[in-house]
Amino acid sequence: MIAMLIITLGLAMREIRRHLMRSFLTVLGIIIGVGSVVTMVTLGNGTTAAVQQQISSLGANILQIRPGQGFGRGGGGAQPQPFDADDVAAIRQQVAGVVRVAPQVQSSGLAVRNAANWSTSIYGTTNDYLKAQSWSIDVGRVFTPQEEQAGKTVCLIGSTILRNLFRAESPVGQRIRIRDLSCEVIGTLKSRGSSFGPGDQDDVIIMPVKAVQRRITGNQKVSMILVSVDPAYNSDAVQASIKSLLRERRRLGPGKADDFNIFDTRQISETLQNTTKTLTALLGAVAAVSLLVGGIGIMNIMLVSITERTREIGIRLAIGALGREVLLQFLVEAVVLASLGGVLGLAIALGASALLSPMLQIPFLFNPTINAVAFLFSAGIGILFGYFPARRAARLNPIDALRHE
Amino acid sequence: MTAPLISLQGITKTFGEGLAAFQALRGIDLDIQPGDFVAIMGPSGSGKSTMMNILGCLDVPTSGTYLFKGHHVEQLTRDERALLRRRYLGFVFQGYNLLARTSALENVELPLLYRGEAKKVRQQAALAALRKVGLEDRAHHTPAELSGGQQQRVAIARAIVTEPEVLLADEPTGNLDTERSREIMQLLERFNRDAGITILMVTHEADMAAFARTTVKFRDGMIESMQIHKRLVDA
Ligand SMILES: Nc1ncnc2c1ncn2[C@@H]1O[C@H](COP(=O)(O)OP(=O)(O)O)[C@@H](O)[C@H]1O
Ligand SMILES: [Mg+2]
Numbered sequence: 001m002i003a004m005l006i007i008t009l010g011l012a013m014r015e016i017r018r019h020l021m022r023s024f025l026t027v028l029g030i031i032i033g034v035g036s037v038v039t040m041v042t043l044g045n046g047t048t049a050a051v052q053q054q055i056s057s058l059g060a061n062i063l064q065i066r067p068g069q070g071f072g073r074g075g076g077g078a079q080p081q082p083f084d085a086d087d088v089a090a091i092r093q094q095v096a097g098v099v100r101v102a103p104q105v106q107s108s109g110l111a112v113r114n115a116a117n118w119s120t121s122i123y124g125t126t127n128d129y130l131k132a133q134s135w136s137i138d139v140g141r142v143f144t145p146q147e148e149q150a151g152k153t154v155c156l157i158g159s160t161i162l163r164n165l166f167r168a169e170s171p172v173g174q175r176i177r178i179r180d181l182s183c184e185v186i187g188t189l190k191s192r193g194s195s196f197g198p199g200d201q202d203d204v205i206i207m208p209v210k211a212v213q214r215r216i217t218g219n220q221k222v223s224m225i226l227v228s229v230d231p232a233y234n235s236d237a238v239q240a241s242i243k244s245l246l247r248e249r250r251r252l253g254p255g256k257a258d259d260f261n262i263f264d265t266r267q268i269s270e271t272l273q274n275t276t277k278t279l280t281a282l283l284g285a286v287a288a289v290s291l292l293v294g295g296i297g298i299m300n301i302m303l304v305s306i307t308e309r310t311r312e313i314g315i316r317l318a319i320g321a322l323g324r325e326v327l328l329q330f331l332v333e334a335v336v337l338a339s340l341g342g343v344l345g346l347a348i349a350l351g352a353s354a355l356l357s358p359m360l361q362i363p364f365l366f367n368p369t370i371n372a373v374a375f376l377f378s379a380g381i382g383i384l385f386g387y388f389p390a391r392r393a394a395r396l397n398p399i400d401a402l403r404h405e
Numbered sequence: 406m407t408a409p410l411i412s413l414q415g416i417t418k419t420f421g422e423g424l425a426a427f428q429a430l431r432g433i434d435l436d437i438q439p440g441d442f443v444a445i446m447g448p449s450g451s452g453k454s455t456m457m458n459i460l461g462c463l464d465v466p467t468s469g470t471y472l473f474k475g476h477h478v479e480q481l482t483r484d485e486r487a488l489l490r491r492r493y494l495g496f497v498f499q500g501y502n503l504l505a506r507t508s509a510l511e512n513v514e515l516p517l518l519y520r521g522e523a524k525k526v527r528q529q530a531a532l533a534a535l536r537k538v539g540l541e542d543r544a545h546h547t548p549a550e551l552s553g554g555q556q557q558r559v560a561i562a563r564a565i566v567t568e569p570e571v572l573l574a575d576e577p578t579g580n581l582d583t584e585r586s587r588e589i590m591q592l593l594e595r596f597n598r599d600a601g602i603t604i605l606m607v608t609h610e611a612d613m614a615a616f617a618r619t620t621v622k623f624r625d626g627m628i629e630s631m632q633i634h635k636r637l638v639d640a
Contacts (some may be wrong), residue, residue, distance in 0.1 A: 003521055018506065315502050318463060319516045319563070320491025322484050398463050402502060 001307065004325065005332070012333040015305075016340070026301040029294030029343025030381060034345025034374045035352070037287040041280070041370050042353040046277050046362035055268050059234060062132055063227040064263045065242065081250060082221040082260040085209075090249060091225065095241050097233030102129035103222040105212045111161060112177045112203060118164040118269035122178060122205050124212025125226075130156075132228040135206075140172040141188025143208055153183040158202040159191035176205075181215045183207065208302025235264060291377060302334055302389035313393050314401025327394035334386020335379050342378025346371055409436035409472075410570065410603055416469035418455050418626075429455040430466070431626040439570070442597040442604045444614035447623030453607045454459055454575055456623070460605055461494055461573045462486040474570075491519055493601075494566030497574035501556040503548040509535060509559045510544040534562040537593060538545065554585035555608045561592055565602065572596065574606040590616040 016023045067080040092101040105124035110117050123129075127142050137156070147154050155176070162171055171185045186274065192201045213220055229238050238263050246260055306313070316326055350366070357364035418430040428579075429452045437443060440512075445453050458464040459471060461487075462478055471478040476489065503512045513531035522530070535541050538558040548556050557577060564572050574593065578586035594616050596602045607615065614620050618635040621628055 003523075007518055061552065274554075311502065312504055315504065316515070318461075318490065318496050318502075319519065320487050320494075321519050322487050325519065399458050402498065 004328070008329050008332045011329060012336040015333055016337060019305075021303065023337060023340075026297055027294065027337055027344070029290060029297045030338055030341030030378050031294075031345045031348065033287060033290030033294050034342050034378055035348035036290065037283055038346060038349035038370055038374050039352045039356070040283050040286075042349065042365065042367060043356060043360065044276065044279055044283070044366055045365045046353075046357050048272065049365060050362045051272060055265065055272070061229045061231060061243075062175050062265045063229060063235075063239060063242070065225040065227065065246070065260060066223070066263070067260050069257065069259065069261060082223070083218050083225055083260075084222055087249060088222060088225055090245060091227060091242055093243055095227075095238065097230045097238040097241075098227050100128040100132045100134065100226075100228045102126045102132055102226045103209050104129060104226055105214060105217055105221065106223045107216050109179050109216065111165060113165040115172070118161060120158075120161060120205055122212060124207050124208065124209040124216070126209060129226055130206070131235050132226055136190045138188045138190045139170070140185070142187065148208045148210070151208050151214055153181050153211050153215065154186045154207065155183045156187045156189055156206040157185055158189050158204040158206075160200055160203040160260065161205060162188050177395065178205065179216060180228065181211075183211075196305040197330050206289070235266060239264065241300070271290060287374075287377075291381050294338075294378075295381040298334055298338055298382060299385040299389060302330065302386055303392070306330065306389050306393045309393075310396065310401045310404040313396050314398050314404065316397055317396065317398035318402060323394040327390045327397075330390035330393050331383065331386050334390065335382035338346070338382025339375065339379045342375045345378070346374060349374075407438060410439040410441075410474065411435070411437040412470075412472040414470045414472075416456075416459065416466045416471060418421045418452070418459065418464070419467045429626050431461075432502075433469070433626075433628060435621065435628065435631075437603065437605070439603055440545065440597070440601050441619055442594070442617045443619045443621060443625060444607065444617035445605065445607045445621050446609070446614055447629070451593070451623040452626040453623050455626075457573055457575045457605065457607055459505060460571075462489050491516070491567075493570045495567060495569035495572045497557070497560050497564050497577045499576040499579040501553070501560045501580075503556055503559055503563075505549070505570040506547055508547055509540060509544045509551065512548075512559055513566050520567065530566055531562070535559070537565070537596075538562045546585060552585075553581055554588060557581065557585075557589055558592065561589070561596075564595055565600070568600070569602060571603045571605065571608075574604065576607050576609065578608065578610070583612070586610070586613060 065083070066080050069080075083103070088101055088103045091098060102125050106121065107122045107124070109122055110119050126148055130136075130142060138159070140156070142156070143154065146152070157165075157171060157176075165171075166174070167174060171188060174185050175182050176185060177183075189202070189204070189206070209222070227238075227242065231237050242262065243258065247258065250259065252259065313326060319325075349371075354364050412437045413433050416430055416433040417428060419426050419428045420426055424428045433456065445456065447453055455464070459466050459478075462473070462481075465479050465481075465486075471477070473489065474493065477485065478489070481489070503509075504515070510528065510531050513534050514527040517527040517530060532541060532544060535544055538561050540555060540558050540562065543551060543555060543559075548559070551559065557580075561577075564574075572593070577593070578589050582591065590613055593604055593606065597604050597618075603615075606613075608614050615634075618633065620634065622630045
């Protein structure tokens with residue numbers, strides 16, 4: 001049986017080589033189907049990876065708590081009460097499952113150094129914020145506890161600021177002026193590259209929260225509280241306890257709506273994953289249709305080939321080939337043909353995605369699973385659509401087949 | 406007399422049904438001894454090919470019994486008959502029926518392929534068979550590169566490569582001139598005499614039938630006469 005299979009494989013290869021052009025056209029459907037689907041899936045994976053990486057730079061499993069009713073629901077009523085340092089401390093002390101809690105005071109202004117100036121965002125916050133957002137220091141250091149306590153005017157600058165105000169000079173120890181305060185640069189932040197969305201994450205100056213409150217915004221307000229959740233805890237439960245704590249602190253009665261909102265960065269990943277699933281399903285449908293077309297192409301050519309080779313089939317049957325041996329021969333031929341189409345499709349997909357990934361600025365991720373599945377699928381198409389013609393060949397009457405012109 | 410190799414009793418063959426039914430064989434009784442060389446003659450349409458197809462286990466009779474080496478062929482399945490052909494029979498056709506664009510060697514190897522022989526064994530046996538028909542030097546030629554007579558000799562090599570007990574040839578010289586025909590007949594005569602292969606051959610020509618030991622004449626689906634020219638020497 002094994003020997004028979006090997007011999008049959010040889011026969012199939014010879015038959016395919018004999019009609020190279022026809023064989024190629026026969027499997028064109030499969031080549032295009034496999035090629036396009038695998039290319040799209042590979043590029044899709046690369047895009048997902050790129051986006052996922054940018055999301056994780058936002059910090060994984062981070063809650064952002066802001067005053068107000070959240071997106072789209074605003075309007076009317078009094079200005080929501082802002083948060084302050086006590087809210088931050090309360091969350092840190094009373095909610096289980098939080099790892100870091102950091103205030104963020106957001107402002108903006110013109111940073112000036114000698115003749116150079118740059119308009120930028122100014123964040124007042126703590127070292128915890130840097131950790132939660134996974135910022136790392138390129139040169140220099142983070143804030144000391146005394147600097148945080150006293151609200152010293154020291155600052156960390158993003159790479160965009162570095163580029164625009166310092167060029168090639170070393171910034172650490174130098175001073176820049178923001179509005180009417182002068183602050184010492186103690187370190188630079190490692191670049192994050194362009195973020196998703198229009199924002200440039202490197203265009204930022206970070207100072208101790210008290211310094212910004214006292215010298216820039218002039219009040220005790222905190223515009224946002226950042227909470228990183230312990231992965232061992234359920235994020236929804238942590239959110240619920242923060243919510244009830246804040247409702248209590250803000251004296252919201254049972255009938256009253258929240259006047260603050262909690263945004264979970266995990267939601268972005270989930271949304272993205274759902275989108276990816278939809279996209280994958282769509283690609284699957286495209287694959288099914290193109291492979292169906294490819295399969296019908298194979299069946300068509302196999303039927304033509306069997307008609308052409310009726311006499312050969314008659315000879316084989318006359319000298320003692322069993323029906324199933326003839327069936328095997330044509331089935332193997334169809335499977336080899338379809339698999340070769342699949343391999344060609346995979347090669348094209350490999351070339352196309354390796355070429356397109358850098359152009360789309362996404363990583364090129366070779367996915368062995370999708371390649372294996374696509375290959376097996378094309379072989380399966382060969383079996384499915386080769387079976388009917390092969391069975392027809394096997395059932396030929398040798399006498400009639402020999403008489404065939 | 407030894408037991409017959411082939412024994413036919415009351416064989417009929419009807420093609421079609423109802424009004425269109427046509428009886429191509431109408432009651433054939435025939436015994437063939439091992440080692441015989443039988444020429445089947447008769448006018449066109451008298452049922453010779455129909456008879457050969459049944460003898461070659463390619464077809465089954467409508468009624469009657471066909472005993473081949475003790476097997477009731479009329480009761481066998483399609484696959485069982487294929488296995489009988491594979492083991493005991495060799496075929497030579499009027500139109501040669503070689504695989505196109507395939508070398509003489511590979512054509513001759515074909516029956517061994519279905520016997521599951523290894524490549525080496527196949528090649529050696531095929532070369533030996535080609536040598537016996539005098540075409541060793543044409544082993545790598547395709548049918549298109551061979552003359553009619555040469556193609557028929559390749560076909561004979563293919564038929565005898567498995568050392569069959571019976572060789573069936575339906576008008577093997579029908580497409581050849583007299584000289585080529587004689588060469589083919591001499592080959593068949595030699596395989597019959599030296600290798601003891603039983604030969605059943607259909608022919609139109611009395612010249613060719615003269616090579617045989619026995620002549621059976623068909624007319625209208627029945628045996629008209631039977632003549633024995635050369636007795637088989639009992640062992
Ligand atoms: N498959 C078939 N279907 C119908 N009629 C057939 C078939 N095969 C042979 N015949 C008829 O049977 C008769 C005998 O044919 P055949 O055995 O080929 O004759 P021969 O070989 O002696 O010339 C012919 O009349 C032929 O038309
Ligand atoms: Mg005939």
